Every structure is written in C-alpha cells, then in structure tokens.
Amino acid sequence: MAPGSLLRSRPLGSLLLSTTAxxxxxxxxxxxxxxxxxxxxxxxxxxxGLHRQFSSAPVGRQxxxxxxxxxxxxxxxxxxxxxTVESFPSTIAPGAKDHSPEKRRRLSEVKISEVLKAKHxxxxxxxxxxxxxxxxxxxxxxxEGGLSGMMVVDRDETTTESSRERxxxxxxxxxxxxxxxxxxxxxxGKTADEALGLKVGDLMTPISQVIYTRPDETIGxxxxxxxxxGIKCLPVxxxxxxxxxxxARDMSDFGLEAKxxxxxxxxxxxxxxxxxxxxxTSMADPPLYLRAHLADEQAPLFINVGVAEMPHPFKTHDGVxxxxxxxGPKDFASDxxxxxxxxxxxxxxxxxxxxxxxxxMVYMGVADGVGSWREYNVDPRDFxxxxxxxxxxxxxxxxxxxxxxxDKSYHHLVTPSEILAKSYERVKAENIIGSSTxxxxxxxxxxxxxxxxxxxxxxxxxxxxIDSDIAGALKRDRSKPRTDRTSDLRVAxxxxxxxxxxxxxxxxxxxxxxxxxxxxxxxxxxxxxxSSIHVRRGDVIIMATDGLFDNVEIDDIASIALTWExxxxxxxxxxxxxxxxxxxxxxxxxxxxxxxxxxxxxxxCEFAREKSLxxxxxxxxxxxxxxxxxxxxxxxxxxxxxxxxxxxxxAADDSFGKDSV
Numbered sequence: 140m141a142p143g144s145l146l147r148s149r150p151l152g153s154l155l156l157s158t159t160a161x162x163x164x165x166x167x168x169x170x171x172x173x174x175x176x177x178x179x180x181x182x183x184x185x186x187x188g189l190h191r192q193f194s195s196a197p198v199g200r201q202x203x204x205x206x207x208x209x210x211x212x213x214x215x216x217x218x219x220x221x222x223t224v225e226s227f228p229s230t231i232a233p234g235a236k237d238h239s240p241e242k243r244r245r246l247s248e249v250k251i252s253e254v255l256k257a258k259h260x261x262x263x264x265x266x267x268x269x270x271x272x273x274x275x276x277x278x279x280x281x282x283e284g285g286l287s288g289m290m291v292v293d294r295d296e297t298t299t300e301s302s303r304e305r306x307x308x309x310x311x312x313x314x315x316x317x318x319x320x321x322x323x324x325x326x327x328g329k330t331a332d333e334a335l336g337l338k339v340g341d342l343m344t345p346i347s348q349v350i351y352t353r354p355d356e357t358i359g360x361x362x363x364x365x366x367x368x369g370i371k372c373l374p375v376x377x378x379x380x381x382x383x384x385x386x387a388r389d390m391s392d393f394g395l396e397a398k399x400x401x402x403x404x405x406x407x408x409x410x411x412x413x414x415x416x417x418x419x420t421s422m423a424d425p426p427l428y429l430r431a432h433l434a435d436e437q438a439p440l441f442i443n444v445g446v447a448e449m450p451h452p453f454k455t456h457d458g459v460x461x462x463x464x465x466x467g468p469k470d471f472a473s474d475x476x477x478x479x480x481x482x483x484x485x486x487x488x489x490x491x492x493x494x495x496x497x498x499x500m501v502y503m504g505v506a507d508g509v510g511s512w513r514e515y516n517v518d519p520r521d522f523x524x525x526x527x528x529x530x531x532x533x534x535x536x537x538x539x540x541x542x543x544x545x546d547k548s549y550h551h552l553v554t555p556s557e558i559l560a561k562s563y564e565r566v567k568a569e570n571i572i573g574s575s576t577x578x579x580x581x582x583x584x585x586x587x588x589x590x591x592x593x594x595x596x597x598x599x600x601x602x603x604x605i606d607s608d609i610a611g612a613l614k615r616d617r618s619k620p621r622t623d624r625t626s627d628l629r630v631a632x633x634x635x636x637x638x639x640x641x642x643x644x645x646x647x648x649x650x651x652x653x654x655x656x657x658x659x660x661x662x663x664x665x666x667x668x669x670s671s672i673h674v675r676r677g678d679v680i681i682m683a684t685d686g687l688f689d690n691v692e693i694d695d696i697a698s699i700a701l702t703w704e705x706x707x708x709x710x711x712x713x714x715x716x717x718x719x720x721x722x723x724x725x726x727x728x729x730x731x732x733x734x735x736x737x738x739x740x741x742x743x744c745e746f747a748r749e750k751s752l753x754x755x756x757x758x759x760x761x762x763x764x765x766x767x768x769x770x771x772x773x774x775x776x777x778x779x780x781x782x783x784x785x786x787x788x789x790a791a792d793d794s795f796g797k798d799s800v
Contacts (some may be wrong), residue, residue, distance in 0.1 A: 245359075246358055246390075246393070246394070247357060247358050247359030247362070248357055248358070248359065249357060249358045249393060249394075250354065250355055250356070250357055250358075251352055251353070251354055251355075251356050251357065251358065251361055251375055251385055252354035252355065252375075253393070254358065254385055254389055254390055254393045255354070255375055255382060255383045255385055255389075257392075257393055258383070258385070258389050258392075259383060262285075264284040264285065264286065266284070266286055266288065266289045266290060266383065266384050267289055267290050267291075267292050267306075268280055268289040268290075268291055268292070268312060268339055269291075269292060269293075269294055269306075269339075270291050270292065270293045270294075270309055270310075270338075270339065270340035270343075271294075271338060271339075271340060272338070272339050272340075273335060273336050273337065273338060273339065274317055274320050274321060274324075274334065274335050274336070274337050274338075274339060275335040275336065276339075277289065277312060277317055277339050278317055278335075281314055281317070286314075286384075287313060287314055287371060287372045287384070287386045287388070288311060288312065288313035288314065288316075288371075288372035288384050288386070289311070289312055289313075289384075290308050290310075290311055290374060290381055290384070291308070291309055291310040291311060291312055291339055291340060291343045292306035292307060292308055292309065293306050293307050293309045293340075294306040308346060308381060309340070309343075309345075309346055310340070310343035310344055310345050310346050310349065311343060311344045311346075311349045311372075311374065312339050312343045312344065313344075313370075313371065313372050315371070316342070316343065316344060319342070320334070320337055320339075320342045321334045321335070321337075323342065324337055345665070345666070347662070347666055348666060349374065350364065350368060350370060350373065351373060351374045351375070351376045351381075352364065352373045352374070352375055352376070352385070353375070353376055353377065354375055354377050354382065358390045358393070361373055361385065361390065362387070362390065365387060368635065371386055371387055372384055372385070372386050373385050373386075438788065439584040439585055440584050440587050440674070440676055440786055440787070440788060441584055441729065441786075441787050441788070441789060441790045441791070442501055442582045442584070442680075442784050442785065442786055442787070443729065443732045443733040443736045443784065443785045443787060443791055444484050444501065444503060444736065444782060444783070444784050445735075445736035445737030445738070445739060445740040445741075445782075445783045445784075446482060446484060446737065446740055446780070446781070446782050446783075447737065447740035447741040447743070447744040447780075447781050447783075448475050448478055448480055448482065448744065448778070448779065448780040448781070449472075449473070449475070449478070449686075449744045449745070449747075449748055449778070449779050450472040450473070450474060450475060450477040450478040450778050451472060451477070451478070451776055451777055451778050452466070452471040452472055452748060452751065452752060452776050453465065453466040453471070453472065453776060454472040454477045454478075454778075455469070455472065455477075456477070458513075459510070459513075463752075471748070478520070478778040478780070479507065479508035479509075479510055479519040479520050479523055479778050480505065480506065480507050480508070480523065480684050480686070480778040480779070480780040481505070481506045481508070481520075481523040481524040481526065481527040481528075481575075481780075482503070482504060482505045482506070482527060482780050482782060483502075483503065483504050483527045483528070483530050483531045484501070484502070484503045484782065485501070485502045485503075485530075485531050485534045485535075486499060486500070486501050486502075487499075487500055487502070487534050487535075487537060487538040487541075488500075488538060488541070489537075489538070489541050489552070490541055498584065498585060499584065499790075500552070500581055500582070500583070500584075501581065501582045501584075502530070502534055502555075502558070502579070502580070502581045502582075503579075503580055503581075503582075503682060503782050503784075504527055504530055504555075504558075504559075504577065504578060504579035504580065504682075505527075505577070505578050505597050505682055505683065505684050505780050505782060506523040506524075506526050506527050506575045506576065506577045506578075506597075506684075507523060507575055507576045507577075507595070507596075507597055507684040507685060507686075507778070507780075508520055508521075508522055508523035508524075508573060508574070508575045509573065509574045509575060509576075509646060509648075512572070512573050512574070515572075517572050517573055518573075519573055521571050521572070521573055522566065522571055522572070522573025522574060522575050522647075522648070522649070523573070523575035523577075525566050525569070525571050526562050526563065526566050526575055526577060526647065527562075529561070529562035529565045529566060530558050530559070530562045530579060532565075533553075533558050533561050533562060534553070534558065537553050552581070552583065552590075553581075554581070554590060554592070554669075555579040555580055555581055555590055555591055555592040555669070556579075556592040556664055556665065556667060556669050558579055559577060559579050559592050559594070559647075559664040559667065560663070560664035560665065563647050563663070563664055566647075566649065567649045570649070570651060571649065572649060572650060572651060573648065573649065574646040574647060574648025574649070574661065575595075575646060575647055575648070576594060576595025576596055576597050576644050576645070576646055576647075576684070576685075577593075577594050577595065577597065577647055577667075578591065578592070578593040578594070578595075578597040578598060578599065578634075578682060579591065579592055580592075580599065580682060582674075582784070587673060587674055587675070588671045588672065588673055588674065589601075589671065589672045589674055589680060590669075590670075590671045591634065591669070591670065591671075591672070591682075592664065592667040592668070592669040593634050593635070593636070593637075593667055593668045593669075594637060594645050594646070594647060594662060594664065594666065594667035594668070595636070595637060595638075595644035595645045595646055596636045596637070596638060596644040596685045596688070597636075597682070597683065597684045597685060598633070598634040598635075598636055598682070598683065598688060599632070599633075599634040599672075599680065599681065599682045600630060600632060600633050600634070600680070600681050600693060600696065601630070601631045601632035601672055601674065601678055601679075601680050602628055602629070602630060602631065602678065602679040602680070602681070602696070602697050602700050603628070603629055603631040603675060603677070603678050603679075604627055604628050604629075604677060604710065604715055604718075605627045605628075605629045627715070628679075628697050628700065628701045628704075629697070630693055630694070630697055631678070632672050633693065634668065634670070635668045635670075636668075637662075637666075637667075637668060639660045640767075641763065641764065641767040641769065642764075643660055644660070644685075645660055645662045645666065645667075646660050646661055646662065647661070647662065647663075647664065648660075648661040674786050675786065676722070676786055676787065676788050677709075677718065677786060677787075678785075678786040679700045679704070679739075679783070679784070679785055679786075680783075680784040680785075680786070681696060681700070681743070681781065681782070681783055681784075682781075682782040682784070683743070683779070683780060683781045683782065684777075684778065684779060684780045685777065686747055686751070686775075686777040686778050686779030686780065687743060687744070687747045687779050687780075687781055688759065689751075689758060689759055689760035689775045689777060690747045690750040690751045690758045690759065690760065690774050690775055690777075690779075691743070691746060691747050691750055691758075691759070692759060695746070696743065699739070699742055699743060699746060700739060703735070703738070703739045703742065707731065707732075707735050708728070708731070709728060709732070722788060727787055727788045727789040728787075729787040729788070729789045729790065729791050730791055732785045732787050732791070733791035736783050736784070736785045737783070739783045739785075740781040740782065740783035741781075743781045743783065744779050744780075744781050747779045747781075748779065750774045751774035751775055751776045751777060751779075752774055752776065753773055753774045754772065754773035754774070755773065756773065756774075757772055757773065758773065758774045758775055760774070760775035761773060761774070761775070
C-alpha cells in the first residue's frame with residue numbers, strides 16, 4: 140500500500156491529495172460532504188452503516204391512517220401510455236390547484252419518500268424486533284406483519300428521552316438472515332428447537348454494515364443498490380431516524396390502486412389463464428448449454444494456484460520515493476522483502492463429510508499493510524506479514540487436530556472469517572502495532588465453491604467463458620461476428636470493497652489499545668464482506684491487493700487472462716465445444732495448468748507496474764480520484780500481490796492428468 144502522504148511532483152495534485160492521505164485510524168469524511176462514501180468502487184453514493192445513535196422513527200396514529208391524496212387529474216388520467224415507459228402522474232401539493240397539462244414521469248424517478256408513504260397508508264406495521272428475541276419470535280413477526288426485514292432494537296438503550304419506547308437501533312435482520320441463522324445452527328449440530336432459540340442479536344447484521352437509502356433518493360437508485368449488492372430490503376434514513384423499510388415489492392406496487400388489484404375484470408385479465416398447474420406437470424430438462432457443467436457437478440474440482448508479488452517501484456531499504464524524480468536514476472525495486480503486502484497459500488486435509496477418506500481444502504489470502512504508519516516510526520510490514528503468518532499457523536493446527544480422526548463428526552470447514560478473526564486476535568495479543576486490509580478465501584472442491592471474507596480494498600474477481608447461446612443474456616456485443624470476436628471470457632463476479640472514504644479503506648488494526656471511537660476505519664473481522672461464489676471448471680480466479688485493481692481495468696485483466704489461455708493451449712479459437720470434448724476424453728491439461736498459472740500472476744503484476752508508472756493514461760485510481768474532486772492523473776505506484784487460480788477437473792499429481800497434457 141502506498142505511503143500515507145501519497146504526494147507527487149504535481150503541485151496542485153499534491154496539495155489536494157494530501158488532504159485525503161490514507162491514514163491508519165483517523166476518522167475522515169468524504170470530499171463531497173460529511174457522510175463517508177463507502178462504496179465508491181461500486182459507483183454508489185450511499186454509505187453502509189447507520190450511525191450508532193439512530194433510532195426508529197415515531198409515527199403517530201393520524202399519520203399512519205392518513206390516506207394518500209389524489210388529485211382530480213390523477214383519477215381521470217388516460218390509460219394509454221408509451222409501452223416501454225413506466226410512468227405516474229406528478230404529485231401536487233395538498234390544496235393546490237394545478238392548471239398545467241398532465242405531466243408523467245418514469246417509475247424510476249419516483250422518490251422513495253412517496254413509496255414509503257403509500258406503503259404506510261395501506262398498512263402500518265412497526266418493522267422492529269428486540270435484540271433479545273429468538274429466531275422463532277422473529278419468524279412469527281415476519282409472517283404476521285408481512286415483513287421482509289426488521290430493525291433490531293435494544294430496549295434497554297435510548298438515544299433521547301423521546302425515543303425511550305422505541306429503543307436504540309443496533310442492527311438489522313432480514314428473512315434471508317433468519318434462514319442463515321437456522322442453517323448455521325444446524326451446521327453447529329444444534330437441533331431444530333435449539334436453532335429456533337438462537338438470539339437474533341447474536342447473528343444479526345450489525346449496524347455498521349447496514350446499507351440504507353434516503354427519502355429524496357429515487358426508485359431507480361434503490362434498485363441499482365439492491366442489484367449491485369444483492370440485497371432486498373433498505374431502511375430509509377432521515378435525520379438520524381429509520382422512517383421505515385422499502386423492498387423491491389414495495390417499489391413494484393407503487394401506483395397500483397385497490398381497484399387495480401382486485402375485482403372480476405382484473406381476475407379475468409390477469410389471473411384466470413395463469414392459475415393452477417395440471418396433474419401431469421413436470422420439470423424441464425436443463426438447457427443444452429448447462430448440461431456439460433451439470434455433469435461435472437457430480438465430480439470434484441481442483442484448483443491450481445500461482446502467486447506473484449512486486450514491491451512499490453520507488454522503494455529502497457532507506458524508504459520510499461514520492462515520485463520518479465525523488466527515486467532518482469536507480470533501478471526500480473524488485474526485492475519482495477520490501478513489500479508491505481503479504482500472502483499465504485495453504486493446502487490442508489480434513490475428514491470427508493461421508494466419513495470415507497479425506498478432503499483437500501486450499502486456503503489463500505492477501506494482506507496490504509498501511510504505509511502511512513511510517514510517519515509514526517512503525518514498519519507497515521510487521522502487521523500484514525504477521526497476520527498472514529498466523530492464518531497459516533491456525534490452519535496447521537486445524538489439520539493437526541484432524542489427523543487420525545477421520546470420522547464424519549469431526550468434519551468442520553473452518554471459514555475464512557473465523558481464520559481472519561483468530562489471526563487478528565493473535566496479532567493484537569503480541570502487541571504488533573499497525574493495520575492492514577485483508578482477504579482470505581477457501582476453495583471447496585466438493586461443493587464447487589469459493590468462500591471468502593474481504594475487509595478493505597483488496598478483492599477477488601472470477602472470469603468465465605460464456606457459451607454463445609447464453610452470452611447474449613450477459614449483454615455480449617452480438618453485432619460483431621464470432622470470427623472477429625477475441626473472447627467470450629466474461630467477468631462473472633467482482634467482490635465488494637469497503638472504504639470509509641476515497642483511499643481510506645476499512646482495516647484490521649492495533650495501536651496498543653482498543654479504540655473507543657466506533658466510527659474509525661479500524662474494524663473487526665466480523666465486519667468483512669463474507670460471501671460464496673459458485674465456480675465452474677475452466678474458471679480463472681484472481682485475488683489481489685489494490686496495487687492491481689488501482690492500476691488495471693477489470694476488462695484488461697480479462698484480456699490478459701484470455702491471452703494466457705490461448706498461448707497455453709487451454710482455449711483454441713474461442714471454441715468451448717472443442718474444450719468440453721477434450722474434457723470428456725480425459726484431456727484435462729491440469730499438469731500444464733499447474734506449471735503455467737504462476738506466469739499469469741506474474742504477467743498481471745508486471746502489467747500493473749507498467750500502468751502505475753504511466754503518467755499519460757488515467758488509471759482506475761485516477762478516475763475515481765477525480766470523481767471525488769481530487770486532482771490525480773496517471774497510475775498509482777504501489778506494492779502489488781496477485782494470487783491467480785485456475786479451476787481444473789483433475790489434481791495436478793493425478794497420473795491420468797499428467798498423461799493428458
């Protein structure tokens with residue numbers, strides 16, 4: 140990670156950027172305002188995490204019962220609308236006369252405040268659940284209230300005297316969270332009654348991770364947030380209070396009147412021909428383009444891993460140059476011991492779930508030490524390197540305990556978040572000062588999944604070849620003939636990054652004592668973005684620190700990966716059918732993959748170094764800086780670590796796989 144000051148030889152850029160230099164623990168605000176912009180890389184302006192003093196809003200009986208006012212011109216509006224435009228009449232202030240022609244607007248332009256008002260008018264339900272409630276209580280509340288989510292409140296704490304009856308908001312629980320709580324209980328060996336008895340407050344989404352919207356934002360904006368983050372419910376925040384929750388259904392229902400929902404005519408037009416399935420109904424066979432992948436689902440997958448790292452180009456044993464002029468005529472740094480980045484790759488064996496034999500699990504991780512600790516005479520490498528070392532030690536201990544115990548009952552997948560949390564506690568216990576971003580993942584060869592936890596601005600992307608029959612669904616450019624296209628290799632997944640503001644990522648850190656400021660950039664492992672990705676044979680997975688993503692566009696990463704595949708012979712002429720026939724014949728080329736995957740990681744590192752030194756072309760970092768009113772151009776010199784992974788159908792040491800190179 141680059142030094143804290145990040146000054147360059149451009150006077151204006153240096154002056155402006157110094158105001159937002161990456162700091163290890165200081166609370167900073169977005170250059171655009173007082174609210175931190177924490178999802179800049181997703182292009183969103185809403186900040187995750189509610190202020191710890193927010194409470195649920197008081198709503199009186201009169202407001203809850205007030206009917207949504209409709210003007211005469213609304214009641215008499217024409218039914219004919221442009222077919223491709225969802226539109227609704229503009230609202231007019233109560234009591235005001237409107238003599239202007241009828242105006243229509245798109246549904247995406249409607250403000251969320253109007254959606255929430257319409258929802259509360261139809262039915263008022265307080266979407267809250269006490270922190271001490273059980274999962275069983277929460278499920279009953281969801282069903283009885285028709286809720287998709289609830290704010291979790293602590294009745295023993297209040298923000299003000301006026302909020303005593305409502306309590307202090309401490310988190311959020313959705314219907315999906317309740318299922319996750321029960322699933323976790325079953326995985327831990329609990330009975331159904333024990334799982335239903337788990338406390339909501341112990342497994343809720345903490346307040347620091349809640350994504351919210353504001354009343355003046357539009358349906359279009361909220362739909363974008365939900366789609367990008369994979370969430371289905373948003374609290375509406377106004378003046379430090381949660382006014383209510385909006386869901387995708389609330390937005391779809393907006394504008395529909397009671398007469399549009401019921402009645403004989405609506406039933407005949409909308410329902411009568413769509414209700415009821417015949418007794419001979421069956422499920423369709425999988426589409427042709429999925430059958431090959433589904434056949435592979437029955438067999439385990441394997442992963443070949445390659446790692447490459449490069450230090451900041453201007454680093455020496457005496458320090459870090461701020462720019463090329465400061466660095467001088469010396470060669471660019473190549474000693475990886477200078478890097479503040481750290482990584483690990485560990486392969487451990489755990490008892491198989493079937494109780495027969497063992498299952499091989501591959502864990503990997505990267506950490507990016509915060510360079511501005513040098514300003515406090517602290518070596519930024521210590522924290523990140525110790526964090527990754529402890530991850531390896533924890534996995535060795537897990538494998539040692541499992542050795543000799545091959546019974547099914549002992550099988551337990553140690554999650555990345557658990558590893559990260561334990562490693563962090565060990566680093567603090569040794570009083571190692573510093574901070575770091577971190578990303579830890581595990582490849583599950585049986586379920587074909589990559590589980591990961593990411594805190595900060597490192598991340599993971601998944602690249603996948605898409606068959607021509609379905610590539611159009613992913614918005615492939617069909618205007619170009621297949622013979623002229625270079626690839627159907629698409630970006631199938633990009634992990635979410637977490638930042639307090641521009642160039643100020645969430646971090647695991649330690650100053651020698653626990654910080655009381657809950658709004659700092661220091662977070663616990665539980666605050667990391669934790670998810671799972673379903674992977675397929677042939678996928679290319681890239682885990683890297685921000686030295687790659689700040690300098691190389693994701694599309695360029697995909698292009699480099701495709702070139703590597705073609706040059707290595709894994710993909711010839713973009714013909715997926717030929718590749719699948721080769722797989723069916725047993726020609727996995729897995730040994731060649733294991734030998735060449737490090738070259739892909741190295742090529743990505745070298746390209747990131749090249750782009751970081753390019754002063755003429757704006758990097759992703761520079762583009763994002765300008766979007767946040769910071770003058771910066773060219774690349775962003777930094778340490779860079781890349782862990783490249785290739786998903787294959789056979790283990791690299793498989794004798795049949797060796798013969799099929």
